[in-house]
Amino acid sequence: MIWNWEFAAEALPLLLRGFGNTLIATIVGTIIAAILGLFIAVAIRGLPRWINWVVRLLQAFIRNTPLVVQLLFIYYLFAGIPGLVDVPALVIGIIVIGVHYATYMSESYRAGIDAVPPGQREAAIALSLPPVRTFTAVILPQALRATIPSLGNYAVAMFKDTPFLFAISVVELVTTAQQFGAAKFAYTEAFTLAGLIFLAASYPTSLLIQRLERRLATY
């Protein structure tokens, strides 16, 4: 017997409970990444060139090295620091994923800001708007329009990366599936269901983002 419906029925509630952690990690991670990413994109604009350069190098470094290794790094690092030993693995995971994706999202923000026609800034200057007002009322709203779909795509990518939390034993969807599979020797049911849950969540979201993208593309 390749597929056992009893195992499947037994696994599903457990998997959905694990999926709760997956969702928490995705949502909180996205919030962190979206805010931190914007901060990185905006804050370094006015700073001296060498700080700019250091931030960009750090960003490239985080972006071009594996999330799994970063997770393990911070996890073990915290384990060696007395005050941080008790930080739950899920929290560590969310922070690392959030920072990892902030480096991607900041690029999207930057591209969005750069894409706003220079005439907009010039018009705001001509109206004597203060710089902060120019940025928050004129530049940013237009930049966000172009950025939001790309942030959404990164959120979906992050969602699909949450299984990497397996590395630091956060009990999310795939970890649950692995544990269930090992206990009952029911890997087929556990992993197939886990995959289907991912598909069921990510595919409609992607379609939604595509539609959003098309709608935001026109004023």
Add this chain to the structure above:
Amino acid sequence: MTDNFTSLLDFLPQIGEGIQVTLILTLAGALGAMIIALVLGLSMTSTHAWLRIPARIIVEFFRGTSLLVQLFWLFYVLPLLGVELDPMSCGIGALALNYGAYSAEVVRSSILTVARGQWEAAIALSLSPARRMVRIIFPQAWALMIPSLATLLIQLLKGTAVVSFITLQDLTDKINQLRMSTNDTFFSFTVGLIIYFVIAWILQELMNLLERRATARLGRKRPNSRTERRLARRLARGEGGRHDADDTAAGKGVRP
């Protein structure tokens, strides 16, 4: 600290082995992904629904389910179905399928981005559909797709780190071993991340080279060369005017 470096020196051969495993996974995975991407990507541009729709379903399936699920499926489930794969093949297979699906989308959209006039001129010269694709459309699409494929290649390199979950001793696994033997997390992981970063950097440079060659064949300058990007950024910041003494191009761009 000196202790750390002695340990690192002792550990170097092991790290070397880890790098080798990671590189094999990256390159074999990329090769497999490219083959899958070409087959699925070209199928998705077909006018025949019986080719286009199944290809689209396969792509969405492997993009939608997570890499780790695919890896575990190959590693844990396949043996139950009577197919026994060694961990290395599982790793390469999962990477090829997952990134192949992403790359297929890149192949598809690049092919469709090639100007309509190129298709029409090829039809007007009565070139066969195969010749049209191989000689006219694909070379132009290829230049368009390399930057995206480069990004995916780096993603694939990063993705290889998950194979340590299925007993493979790749770079990540060796770094973890180094951590245990030195008992210095910061040191060992910094070393590990730097190695990954350097590999990623080399891969990126190789892809840049490939892109330069592909665009040179189209008879134009690489559109987003590093100097041009820098120039564009400078112009965007409105700094061009200050540089006109040493950088005429930038100066020309902003002076009225």
Add this chain to the structure above:
Amino acid sequence: MPPTENIAPDPDGASSTEASASGASASGTSTPAIEFKDVEKRFGTTTVLKNLNFTISPGERVALIGPSGSGKTTILRLIMTLEELTDGYIFIDGQPLTHTERNGRRVELPSKTTRAMTTRIGMVFQQFNLFPNMTVLENVIEAPIHVLKKSKDQAVQEARELLDKVGLAEKADEHPSRLSGGQQQRVAIARALAMSPEVLLLDEVTSALDPELVGDVLAVLRTIAETTDITMLLVTHEMQFAREVSDRVMMFDGGQVLEEGPPNQIFGAPRHERTRTFLSSVQ
């Protein structure tokens, strides 16, 4: 994917009640080089051509004029099989191009048959459409070698002669992107001629050019018109040029032939008010 999908023409929709002229006036006794029979072309719900019938004799030079959206470019694209025929038949040298009638039913020909037919037709586009991944010479020899199966030596030799004819012999090894628009268009003409077409379709070949580059291209076309007997069908806004090279002018409006005749008559004494309005608007 295929370019046949939909290049939406400026919707015009008007289906004039005017009887479509049967352009047999200039055709002699020989088989027509091109024949349109009950041709209909719709894009979605927009009818661009309706019940169109005309013939063009071998060696004839026909200029198609008319307001944009009148369907004249669509005619060229239908002959080149860049658009799919909605209904009716097109014959090249008496042979069906894409569809034929069998037992009273309209059936599509195999794509290979159609492709064999299109080797006798060449087209020059408004936007040149040279292949950027090939040199000028490679652009010209690609189809002769791979479609007509000529030897490379022969193809290269002929290509060089053609490039010489259009005044670009020394540009053979350049990439198209290094050429001016006018030069690119001359290469495109050489590329089309390299297939020794019986029919040459020219689709607004000077519209994308800077005014000072138009002259060279027109000069090349004039030479071809004078020295060969290729059947030419041209859509153009250069009325002076149309007048010089064409034997017959067809004025299109709303997917129908409004009137046709020798250039002197059409340009000198148009019968229809609409033709007069159109001509005064472009001159």
